Amino acid sequence: MPAISLINRTFAILETVAASGSVPAKEIAHQLEIPLPSVYRLLNELVANEYLVHIKKEGQFELGPKCFDLGLSFRQRLLAPPPIRQATTELHRTLQAAAYFAIYRGADIVLTYLSDCEQHPRLRPLRFGFHEAAHATAFGKILLSGMTSEQRSSYIQARGMPILTPHTIARPELLDDHLNEVSTRGIAWEHEEFLPRTTCAAVPVRNSSGMCVGALAVSMPSRKVSGFETRIESALREYAGQCSRYMRAG
């Protein structure tokens, strides 16, 4: 009995293939507990649509070119515009720290640009398109603090507040208090709440009506932060100002 709908099955298969890189049909049937003929039916539809390819000689299925096209479209749609990218890059250079830019997207909070290098690498989980754990990242806090309280609570409701380190804020009340403070001070700090030994800071970017529409952030090893808080804050504000100026114009 198909407890899950056809579409769910289809995407479950797509994701199984994506996760393994290369899978035989039997393996999929086993993992998802779908009878073999049904798996083949779906696989063939996916192949026909070019979301999968069938490597006949190995009896394996892999992702097809359409998957890459989707990824490209997504990237193209979301990538921050050049002035924002430039400001982020300069922030990176100025503070010698990986720098990030994030925005709202519907109900989501998404990273749309990041600038790093070998000496100052980004935090591993933070990549283009990252959209999780807003309660535990500096830019997430800024953008959460810019929501109405209804938006915010439904956001938290939907995603929960995973505990990532011993310092992660774990209770909604505490988060609310914290975000109020963030909101009044206009800067968010995040001390080892996302990754151990790592500190982040973020400030808001605003549009012409003063609404928060984005967040500019940096990450660095916690040991490098102490004593430089003001310097970090002023650099963030300077480049966030550049971004805001662009937002007002565009």
Added chain:
Amino acid sequence: MPAISLINRTFAILETVAASGSVPAKEIAHQLEIPLPSVYRLLNELVANEYLVHIKKEGQFELGPKCFDLGLSFRQRLLAPPPIRQATTELHRTLQAAAYFAIYRGADIVLTYLSDCEQHPRLRPLRFGFHEAAHATAFGKILLSGMTSEQRSSYIQARGMPILTPHTIARPELLDDHLNEVSTRGIAWEHEEFLPRTTCAAVPVRNSSGMCVGALAVSMPSRKVSGFETRIESALREYAGQCSRYMRAG
């Protein structure tokens, strides 16, 4: 009456969104001639699976993060390994021309790496994951010539031979003759068959059993080619040799 199956509808919607970047439900319903309630049902499933996001305040739908994940998986699976990338890059430097590497993938011929720069840009349609028009590209010819004639004819059967320029080889018999020559000479030239004013050349990369498993190629403005054919050929052979060595080892 649904002439096309549910899955086809689903992907048609996904692709409509990808193409437009941001679309209202009504627009999708209109374009695909699907009744509105059905469109919403599918949209909601896609949103639930995170392949789309719903921008409520604008009443628009856009691609979701899972699309990017699929793209990443595809890329990771297909990207040529470092030694191949290095050889391709060096070929690019040596010949001052955009360089390409392509392989078989199931029944397909796919570009898995390219190296170019502002002075020597790649041909615009050729990007990572490119898999069309094998009859009109140098690397495509190399890989076609390495197939059995059954494989080749079913390949051509399935994809046809689009005419891209006045010089594109347009008839299967001519292609067969041409590929025989390619096969005996061990190099493929392509003179303005893919894009006007552009010439490409490619040589095979072989594994330990001498089978053709890849193709290394360059593209350049046709006017720069004349008189340098031997130099181009010998550079191609040298770096293809490096690739073959890696293929034998790995």
Added chain:
DNA sequence: TTCTCGTTCTCACCGGACGAGAATCCTCCT
């Protein structure tokens, strides 16, 4: 408030999906 438009719900119909099992088709292996 009322209007408007986007979105969801309701519900009876019915076509396409379902999956066990058998039949083919391949591909090595001998």
Added chain:
DNA sequence: AGGAGGATTCTCGTCCGGTGAGAACGAGAA
């Protein structure tokens, strides 16, 4: 060649979940 074993497709009766017209709902705008 001739099998052996696994991968893939086919068959077919059942029946469930998708379908879509129309109405209802809800949030913003006027």
